[in-house]
Amino acid sequence: MGLKTPTGLAIALLAAAVACGGASRGSGPSPKCRYLPGDAQWPSPSTWNQLNTTVGGRLIAGRPLARSCYNPGVNPAQCAAIKAEWTELDPFLEDPVNVVAPYWQNNTCSPFLGPNGPCALGNLASYAIRVSTPQDAIAGVNFANANNIRLTIKNTGHDFLGRSAGAGSLVLWTHNLKEITFLKSFKTLGYTGPAVRLGAGVQGSDVLPAAKAAGYRVVSGSCPTVGPTGGFTQGGGHSPLSAKYGLAADQVLEFEVVTAAGQHTTASPTKNIDLFWALRGGGGGNYAVVLSMTVKAHKDGPVAGAGFVLLNDGDSDKYWAAITAWLKHLLVLDKIDGYLTGWTITAQAFFLAFAALPDATSVNDITGPLAPFFAELNRLNVTLAQNGAALSSNYADWFATWAGTVEYTTNNALGGRLIPRTVVQRDLTSLVNVFRDIVEISSPEVGGSALNGISLNVSTSRIGLAGIPGANAVLPAWRDALFTLNFGIPFAPDAAWPALKFGQAWINDKQTKLRNVTPGGGTYMNEATFDNPNWKQDYFGANYIPLLAIKAKYDPNGLFWAHAAVGSDLHWRAQADGRLCRPSGFSRN
Template identity: 35%
Template sequence: MMMMAQSLRGLLLASVVGIVSAQQISSSKGLVPATSKNVAPAAAVVPASAATDPFPWETIQLTPSVLSNLTSLNLTDISYFSFDSTSTVRRTVAGQPQCKLLPGDANWPSDTAWSVLNLLTGNALIKTVPLAASCYAGPNYDAAKCAYITANWNIPSLHVNDSSSAMWPIFEGLTCVPPSLRNNATSCTLGGFASYSVKVTNVAQIQLALNFARNLNLRLVVRNTGHDFNDKSIGAGALSLWTHNLKDIKFYSNFVATGYTGPAFKLGAGVETQDVYKAADTNGVTVVGGECHTVGLAGGYSAGGGHSPMAVSWGMGSDQVLALQVVLPSGLFVTVSATSNPELFWALRGGGGSTYGVVTSIIVKAHPKVTITTMTFTFGVGPTLSADTFWLGIRSFFKYFATFADAGSYSYFFIVPGPTGTTFILTPLWANNHTLSQTQALVAPWLAELAALNISVTPVFTEYSSFLAAYDGTFGATEQAGVWNNHAGSRLFPRENFVNGTKLNDTVAGVRYVIDAGGILVGYNIKPAINAGQDNAVNPAWRKTLSLFIVPALWDSQGSLQDAAAASEVLTNDWLAKWRALSPGAGSYMSEGDINEPDFQQSFYGTNYPRLYALKQQLDPHGLFYAPTAVGSEDWYITGQIPYLPTQNGRLCRV
């Protein structure tokens, strides 16, 4: 990137005096097209501070002096890109006060305005073409590309590496999916996809886009990997900030921060879980991260809490964060830590993403390598195992949740109904800092109880010398994406549900009710460690939990949106309602929660919500950042929604 003076070189042909039409800008030579020859990237290289140790691209910023120089050259609509001030006026759409603009509105930015944004960001603007557009008649039709897209539609990387695609497209509205995968798909429209995305490679691009969206009353979304159950990174008519390409990783053998001295990593916002784990193993350490390969560790994972197989040893993903670099809703770029913007430091660690600003990088703790042993097995209802005995075996497992978690283990399991009976799949019980013999001793009493119930199992134990080896050996299969026949909700159950005999029985009955009704349980026995210095916005329910239970609503993928809504209503008002009644005052995991969760403020944020909401109003008074169930989202609604199926393909308006 160029220094500021070089960046401004060639910004204008002679003296540009304004944007005057949809296609041209005005200069002393008359009307001319806005091109890279007369509009150059607007950025300055800001000297790095030793205290922040930014990545090189974090030093490339939009500064007041850059804007001042542009203004002095009489670019009249440079106000589109100005930083926020108290004089900023909220524009409205005729007939729909306080609504965000959509394409076709009278005040929607002209083609030239978008062209200038593109040129000021260094040709980083992408006009959205949905992935499956190649399958439909028109200018984007490409039979070979359509065949590739269709064959790989359920592979996460296909969607993660696209600037706008939805990993769970039900909340986009299913407006452009491969027609061979959905029988009644006859057309391709943008629907809930963003109109434009900025392929972010430096901070200046984020600042320009934020200012443009705020000053022109556009909907804004932030997209990293798109790995969120409720597709928070899409939105009709939106300008999207695509941070997925910020992939830098830097290792510190001895990082010093308030309350911490030790190894750490600085991670760009686009770094995925699988990349962090490889870097950690190379440097002889372990990092707390998610189970799925494509989770953005520095994005929504850390912002939303972040559970992990290693949580039992070192806490939640949010607990690992030592510092962040952030672009605020005002457009300003700041360092956030225990000593710099401490209230925002508290909120960004667990208070949710797409809410307070755009995180460009984080610094997280690293921990020693440890021995990990896993155990897997299955058992199920069949000729020699009745349903009632099967559920006694599940009760036995739940009874040991406290014992196993207190000893430093974590379990990931499924309970799946089927035509021949229900099956339990333990995949795996994961024991941190345990040898094979120690793990066998830990689980021996439970295995003896199963044997006493005549439940036959064949445990497979595997000892690993490092986290990466255990991760690859356990979670090597690629997760699924692109499906639209389900969406999930979750519940955190506290310790008393498993150590109190009456509550244990009620909890087992509550799970059985959902399974007998056709649900599938995705379960975790997890107790995040509570260590010093964990004063952050993580939902307090996580500090008391012994389990996270996830259950999806299910419907036929060839069914209608109304079918999906009906199944979703059952999930919210029947299945999860029973679980909420069994765990009053507990909560749910926001990144794997029900988009229709009643009182989401309490369920996803707990007692932290009032403090988070107050900070949201202070930092983002114009409502630039919005995402479903995010802090402050109750102040907005989306038009044209089907009850219990809130898609993102309507207009975003203030309540």
């Protein structure tokens, strides 16, 4: 059975800059800025009603989750319930505008700060369209274009960079696009075989049982509530199956999209080829609205799993020697086709939450490669607190036993780094010193920290892309990475804004230290910070310039905008009130 692991780390953020003047009704902002509620140019109630009619009554006014905790209309029972659930994912996942991110929620309507005072949407969308058809998305795109308002896209709101939030925005809420259709044979340029079409609202927890019933495995995230079709795949997307099949972006055969011009079309190896390239790893919510995607489906079969727990018994030097031995051993596991590990390091313990080996024939296939590491632990006089392994008959059962035991909450800040193989081979001491600096926290403002690693081999030779580097827009550093690392700190449910800001600054500081010891590395953009000054190189690398040309072709006026996204600094700048304004010198020509 699965081993107990520490609470998963997940999310959050906000952008600030110089205010754009003239926000009050009557004076209005410069046309160079997107309009916000209160501006004279903000759409009138009748204009919104007309949009509601166009989308068949599926327009929803944004409402903070904690509204019942504030006057007027305090509801003590509802308020108590939302307080109890404030760090749980489900209330945010099922809401059209609220997001899984305390930094982006921004204390504008915290359930712990009422009942008096303001309860505002803050960074959250003013309205949402419950997208049920392509025509709904087209209507939203056309409305945002015609009325000069910000447009955002949300499925679940899992988002470290605040891309699903946006002050005064109209959000296209794709969460109810739940199509899962398996195709025994899908043919496109370079591929003929089984596939599955996934609607933009499908989550990993939807895919797992459906794939099992159809006899397939599908690459989706380690967190079952993440939606594969959105920013997960569009940003790259790692999975417990990635060491066998590659990243999520490597699986895509076709996208169904609505463009910034309001055109419903497809992007594939034969149509809108450049857009297809960009959507596979070039960043979510920035090139088009993705309504569905078709991806490879892989024949199911047995999957072996393993895990263990190693405690720090108070001898920190011995503890970190054991972790150093683990990092060295990853170079051995890296050579085994399909062998992937997910692990966590804290100051108190090291957890191998799961190891996965698809198509294993016995438990020995996954435990045998660990034997040399266990021998090294014996030499160091380190004893495991827990140790287990099992062979599951299919991937969904493996996931329920191992990855499904990891817990996720909303109250975290997160950063990350891809760690090249060469760093572990040549400068492991420097890397471990930064690891210790991150988890051995002495600051009173931070309650604790954890490093979460996924070691996987997604090199072009491993996953069938040898000879065609740049086959998609995935950050090239992924192909040279021994593992991807994220790290974060938890917040108290009632954390105030100064604590959230401190956490963001702390994450960026540690992220910089990791960057300094990992030359040639990068960062998985879905587990990163919005205000990393090196975001273009770290998140996109050599792909940035060609992606910028594709952005200019399909979205020349920047209808789609996201923090640390390709072209974001050219089209708009986020102001202190969340308003988007054109940078000085901006020209559409």
